[in-house]
Amino acid sequence: MENSLDPAPCLLEARGISKSFGAVRALQEVDFTLRPGEIHALLGENGAGKSTLIKVITGVFPRDAGVVRLGGEEVAPRSAKAALQAGIATVYQEVNLLPNLSVAQNLFLDRQPMRFGIVREGEMRRRAKALLTEFGLDIDVAAPLGNYSVAVQHVTAIARAVDLSARVLILDEPTASLDRHEVEILFGIMRQLAKRGIGIVFVSHFLDQVYEISDCITVLRNGRLVGERETASLPRLELIRMMLGRELAETTSARAAVGEHKVREICASFENYGKAGYVAPFNLELRRGEVVGLAGLLGSGRTETARLVFGAERADGGQARVEGASVRLQSPRDGVRHGFGYCPEERKTDGIVAELTVRENIVLALQAKRGLHRPLSRREQDEIARRYVKMLDIRPPDAERPVGLLSGGNQQKVLLARWLATSPRLLVLDEPTRGIDVGAHAEIIRLIRELCDDGLALLVISSELDEIVTYSDRVVVLRDRAHVEELSGEAIDVTNILAAIAADGAAMQEARA
């Protein structure tokens, strides 16, 4: 493969794939090409559309538009099972095998060697053993799969898929729970399979691994194709720019009005705060009327930092202070007690309660803070709901509508209202604009600024560097679960943030060249 952009014979070809969930466009006109024997990395931040693309290709989600061709023939699998039969196998991060069955049964379930209606256990084990030996695994195949490490389970899943005559193997974050040695083994297997002509799609957010194993890279961003490049000729900084930033020129001017520098009082501070294996100890000061942005790639420790600050995760070292007084943040309850609010990234699963009405969702945190024996009267609830529906311009302005029926942007506002109702001093927002259409984007950003002007301290996580640049007074850059840089004032622009994120990567690139 001299040039990956050559019209080489395609193994798997997806053209013009579009997919919407309600009002949210998860994929727009995305193309993806996989050639035989190629290891192709599919990259993008959370919500970029990687999983959606995979699920559309494998038939888990029906697609709105586009075609998928496998070996030149159009395929339209209706389920993962049908995709598997067609020759497209997916191995997810959570292994889809049965831990209670033996390794051999897992490999040959529903296609065991039989004689007179009886499973030939010995023959099955012999074949299982032979199959796994090909993958460098020498284990007792009669033992339950659940007895083995995730790495072994992954290899077993891959072996099963390959043995089912898969031509395309999709590995979704296969290395997330593996240690270095196990990753090496997996990579060895991937190279070996690629040599046999199997096309491999590798989804990962570990860029080092992507550079180590992949032949080419396709980057998605906000449901659109950013580009397909050959790995060897794509500098790391350029890759990160593809994943995070738009054209640099557009962005730098956005935050002109922000940042008249007056000394603001400290609302909460963290010294040497951290947790082993989670986030390296960091210092962080959060001031009234100030937005601190957390930037970094997926898995760099952004959300982890937010969870530590809120108390959703316990720190194992360091000192937290609120208004100067030393406090212990052991649980989200502690966070709420000290006037913190947290809007998590997974709105649907961690945030809103879809079946409850807008009013019920808004008063949830306030009621929890007051305790069960001091219920809010219905009149108070109505009053609070009306105030925030008006203030945040929640649409439709009907407080009795189940939240699940609202658009993403309005759900986000309800979540904001929930915390604002508790009159917090600090609000942590994790990806507040994720999965929200462009119009609502601007509105949420305007709200963030307004809240800040009202004297609230805000800690905001976002993958959208343009956004962070727009509203942040200070930006903390994270890399490999550590705070590596703090930018403030004029230094805040996309170029500087990208440079901080890519710092060691660029060094590595140079070392390699």
Add this chain to the structure above:
Amino acid sequence: MKGLPPVLITALVLVAGFALCALQFPNIASTRVVGNLLTDNAFLGIVATGMTFVIISGGIDLSVGSVIGFTTVFVALAIERWGVPPLVAFVAIIVLSAAFGAAMGAIIHVFDLPPFIVTLAGMFLARGASFLLSTESVPITAPVYSTVSDFALRMPGGGRLTTIAIIMLAIVIGGVLLLRLTRFGANVYALGGGRATASLMGVAVGKMTVKVYMLSSVLAGLAGIVFSFYTSAGYSLSAVGVELDSIAAVVIGGTLLTGGQGSVIGTFLGVLIQGMIQTYINFDGTLSSWWTKIATGVLLFAFIALQQGLVALARRPVAKRAGAVS
């Protein structure tokens, strides 16, 4: 996967319990007592074998007691009132049971309903239907019943292995083979391990669900026939609560109530343990028969606690990186 450690513990409990009983009442350790124990619990052994399949597959079948009751009434009426030859009556009730189980399985799968609710409905349905047929006990006087009751294999020491005990043993052995050696058996474990995953791996989940409940109901029907031999009568109130006894036997036998792990042998041992407690109480003569229930309850608690412990242990990958060579 085959649940060996829990089964071993069940076996130990049985042996130890039997030894204790034998110490107090030396007469217990005779083939006569063992033969009676097998005969008395023949229907329970059969129905619990079916229950084992259902529970390993991740379900539950609450209807089996009622199916037994319905069967006894149906068979008694067919033979005594409607003049149907016994063999035809037996075949008819087995077919009826199979259809009943298949229907429950289909409803569970198609409407994605909890087996607990569906089989609970089945339980009321079957019990109600048997009352509809007759509210009185109907004695069976057909000659085949006395022939079968008279027949028994002599065991050394004077014990009698009756026909129904032999049927039960045959069903248990058949169940062991079906579960351990066939593709069907592997799929039952697969279903219990996770329906969605099993489906992704190519198991026809719908068909399997129907088959598993069909098997349970057929065995309940057979247990009903055996019960009618045992009592020589059909009565709509017979075998009330047997579904719970059989669930107890399955759990005491080391099968995980959440599915995915277990064995028929364990269930058989569980049935024997319950029978042994009953026998002990009979020998003692002063204890109320309700002590059986109390002892069963205590044992159940002990076994569930034990399983939770074992499951917690199993959650930690023991063989981390075992065999990761290359």
